[in-house]
Amino acid sequence: MELSRTTTHSPDETVAFGRTLAAQLRPPKLVLLRGELGAGKTTLVKGIAEALDAAAADDVTSPTFTLVHEYRGPRITVLHVDLYRIETERELDTLGLEDYYNDRDTLLLIEWGEKFPRFAQGRDLEIAITRLGEDDRQIMVLA
Numbered sequence: 001m002e003l004s005r006t007t008t009h010s011p012d013e014t015v016a017f018g019r020t021l022a023a024q025l026r027p028p029k030l031v032l033l034r035g036e037l038g039a040g041k042t043t044l045v046k047g048i049a050e051a052l053d054a055a056a057a058d059d060v061t062s063p064t065f066t067l068v069h070e071y072r073g074p075r076i077t078v079l080h081v082d083l084y085r086i087e088t089e090r091e092l093d094t095l096g097l098e099d100y101y102n103d104r105d106t107l108l109l110i111e112w113g114e115k116f117p118r119f120a121q122g123r124d125l126e127i128a129i130t131r132l133g134e135d136d137r138q139i140m141v142l143a
C-alpha cells in the first residue's frame with residue numbers, strides 16, 4: 001500500500017525529506033531502500049540517521065565495501081546495510097544481521113535487500129526512489 005509520494009529536486013532536499021520521514025521509522029523496523037545505483041538511497045539515510053540522533057548527516061557514508069554501518073545514538077541505533085555485492089544466502093548469513101532483528105532500539109535500513117526473500121517478505125516498510133532527471137527523484141513510501 002502506498003503511504004506517500006514526494007519529489008525532491010536536490011540531494012539536500014532528499015536529506016531533508018529523510019529527516020521528516022524519520023518520525024515514521026521508530027524502531028524496531030526493517031525498512032528496504034529500493035532504487036537503481038545512484039538513486040539516492042544512501043542520501044536519504046543521512047537525513048533519517050540525523051533526525052534520530054544516531055549520526056550527523058555528513059558522517060553517513062555508503063556501506064558499499066564494509067556492507068554494514070552501525071550508527072549508535074542515545075536512544076536509537078541505525079543499522080545501514082548495502083547488499084549490492086552479496087550474492088548468496090550463505091554470504092548474507094555471515095553478516096550476522098539476525099542479531100539486530102529483535103533489538104527493540106534498532107532501525108534496520110537495507111539497500112538491495114529485495115534480492116533476498118527473507119527481507120522481501122519480512123520488511124515492515126519499503127522506500128522506493130526513482131530517478132526522474134539529473135537532480136529529480138520520486139520517493140515513494142510503501143507499507
Ligand SMILES: Nc1ncnc2c1ncn2[C@@H]1O[C@H](COP(=O)(O)OP(=O)(O)OP(=O)(O)O)[C@@H](O)[C@H]1O
Nearest residue numbers: 008009010011014037038039040041042043135137
Ligand atoms: N534529488 C536528489 N536526491 C538524492 N540524490 C541526488 C538528487 N539529485 C542528485 N543526486 C545525486 O545522486 C547520487 C545519489 O547517490 P546515493 O549514494 O545516495 O545513491 P544510492 O541509491 O545509495 O546508490 P547505490 O545503490 O550505488 O548505493 C548522489 O551523487 C547525489 O548527489
Ligand SMILES: [Mg+2]
Nearest residue numbers: 041042062111
Ligand atoms: Mg547507497
